[in-house]
Amino acid sequence: MGRTDGAMLKRPILIAGPTASGKSALALRLARAGGAVINADSMQVYDVLQVLTARPGKDEVGAVPHHLYGHIHPGEAYSVARWLGDVEQVLGDLGHLGVRPVFAGGTGLYFKALLEGLSQVPPIDPDIRQSLREAAETDLAALYSELEKVDPDGWAKIKPGDSQRIVRALEVVQSSGKPLSWWQARDGGKGLLAAKDCIKVVLEPDRSQLRARIATRFAGMLEEGAIEETKALLALNLPGERPAMRAIGVREIAALLAGDLSREAAIDKAVTATAQYAKRQSTWFRNQFGADWLRFDTADAAFAKISRQSGAE
Numbered sequence: 001m002g003r004t005d006g007a008m009l010k011r012p013i014l015i016a017g018p019t020a021s022g023k024s025a026l027a028l029r030l031a032r033a034g035g036a037v038i039n040a041d042s043m044q045v046y047d048v049l050q051v052l053t054a055r056p057g058k059d060e061v062g063a064v065p066h067h068l069y070g071h072i073h074p075g076e077a078y079s080v081a082r083w084l085g086d087v088e089q090v091l092g093d094l095g096h097l098g099v100r101p102v103f104a105g106g107t108g109l110y111f112k113a114l115l116e117g118l119s120q121v122p123p124i125d126p127d128i129r130q131s132l133r134e135a136a137e138t139d140l141a142a143l144y145s146e147l148e149k150v151d152p153d154g155w156a157k158i159k160p161g162d163s164q165r166i167v168r169a170l171e172v173v174q175s176s177g178k179p180l181s182w183w184q185a186r187d188g189g190k191g192l193l194a195a196k197d198c199i200k201v202v203l204e205p206d207r208s209q210l211r212a213r214i215a216t217r218f219a220g221m222l223e224e225g226a227i228e229e230t231k232a233l234l235a236l237n238l239p240g241e242r243p244a245m246r247a248i249g250v251r252e253i254a255a256l257l258a259g260d261l262s263r264e265a266a267i268d269k270a271v272t273a274t275a276q277y278a279k280r281q282s283t284w285f286r287n288q289f290g291a292d293w294l295r296f297d298t299a300d301a302a303f304a305k306i307s308r309q310s311g312a313e
Contacts, residue, residue, distance in 0.1 A: 009091065010034070010100035012193055013306060014114070016285055017203030018278035019054070019106055020213045022299035026203070027104035028060050029303055036065040036094055038087065040105025040114070045072045045083070046244045048233050051225045053247055054217065065099075074233055074244035080113050087114065088192055108284045115191040115198070119183040125175045130241050132171050136163045143170060151179035159287060164280065199309060200293045201302050202285050210278055215271045218249065222267070227253055248273050 013030055017023045027037045039045060043053045047070045050057075055069050067090045072078045094101050103114070135143055143166050148155040154169045172180040205213075218226075230253040238245055249270045256266040285293075296302040 009095045010098065012101045012103065012198045014040075014111060014198050014200045015102065015104045015203070015302075016040070016108065016111055016201070016289070016293075017106060018205070018210065018281040018285075019274060020210060020217055020278065021106075021203040021205050023104040023106065023203060024054070024056055024060070026201075026299040026303055027102045028056070028064055030306060031064040031100070031102045033100075034098075035100035035102045036067060038090055038101050038103045039066070039068040040103045040107055040110040042078065042083075042105075042107040042110065042243065043247050044069055044105070045078050046070065046074050046247075047072060048074050048236075049229055049244060049247055049250075051221050052229050052249045052253075054221075074236060075238050075242060077243060080109050081118055083110055084113055084118060084192065091192060106281050108281070108288055112288065113191065114193055115195045117190045119180070119186070121172055121180065121183045122176045124171050126241065128174050129167075129171050132167045132174075136167050140166065143167070146170065147173075150174075151181070153181050154179050159283075162284065162287065164284065195292060199306055200289070201306065202289055202293050202295045203299060203302060204282065204285075204295050204297055206297060207279070207282075211271070211275045214274045214278065215267075218267060218270050218274065221249070222253075222263070227257070230254060231257065248277060 013027075013035070015023050015027050015030075024037075031037050037056070041053070043049065044055045045068060046053065049055075050070060056066055060066065061069075068083070068086055071086075091101060103111070105111075132143065140163050141160065144155070144158075144160050147158070147166055147169055150173045151169055158165045158169065169180050172178070172183065176183070226249060230250055233244065233250060234254060234257075240246075244250075252261065252266040252270040252273070255261040255269075256263060261269065294302070294305065296305070
């Protein structure tokens with residue numbers, strides 16, 4: 001997988017941020033001027049979960065081309081490597097058309113892989129992955145201590161509360177016998193896009209305002225089809241470890257359908273889980289993205305700045 005010819009593409013725009021921060025709407029506004037939106041969210045790739053993952057709707061998709069949304073069956077496990085392969089094909093098509101790619105999503109690893117490439121780590125044992133994810137929910141500190149023993153170099157680069165990176169580092173060691181840093185040093189991959197050629201943005205909304213937006217959005221999701229989507233997903237009888245089954249809201253709505261939670265309790269639990277996830281996303285972006293990423297507390301401020309910057313090219 002090689003780097004895409006930047007000369008064929010209008011300068012790409014990358015929009016990262018926590019859930020409900022306004023990424024999709026911002027991407028749509030920016031893409032109206034000769035662009036196309038490319039999904040960079042690991043949950044929005046799945047079919048069935050249109051409402052529950054807040055995928056762009058028919059009006060948005062009809063206004064501007066959208067790529068890599070809802071194209072994967074929920075029974076499949078979609079990897080970062082597979083996403084990169086799909087992106088490479090999309091970028092090739094957009095380059096020939098002279099269209100500006102506008103990436104939008106909340107999956108930090110997608111953006112890292114897009115700009116830095118992906119080391120060729122052997123497949124991870126699914127039992128090891130599931131065991132570590134469960135352990136992270138009950139005793140993350142113990143996993144962090146274990147990582148210090150088996151991968152001290154990797155441990156030194158990861159903060160104690162970064163559950164995603166701790167689990168990732170441990171699953172690589174336990175599955176392959178080598179630390180992630182060893183694989184990264186061996187492969188030295190390159191990304192599809194050069195960071196210097198991109199406009200890179202992180203949305204950082206006020207936390208209390210974000211929680212309020214999350215609450216309003218989830219209540220709306222229940223009215224707009226999230227319950228029916230969850231029924232359809234559960235009817236597939238998929239293993240619980242499939243990524244789509246772990247989409248926030250699925251567990252809570254399933255409990256509502258089973259009579260184990262009231263509607264109010266299901267909303268409260270889903271909103272809390274979403275807010276916690278948003279906090280983890282924001283922490284990841286803050287720790288992993290450097291000073292070359294522009295940071296804004298509102299989508300409007302980001303739109304004004306990017307419009308001026310991209311318009312001057």
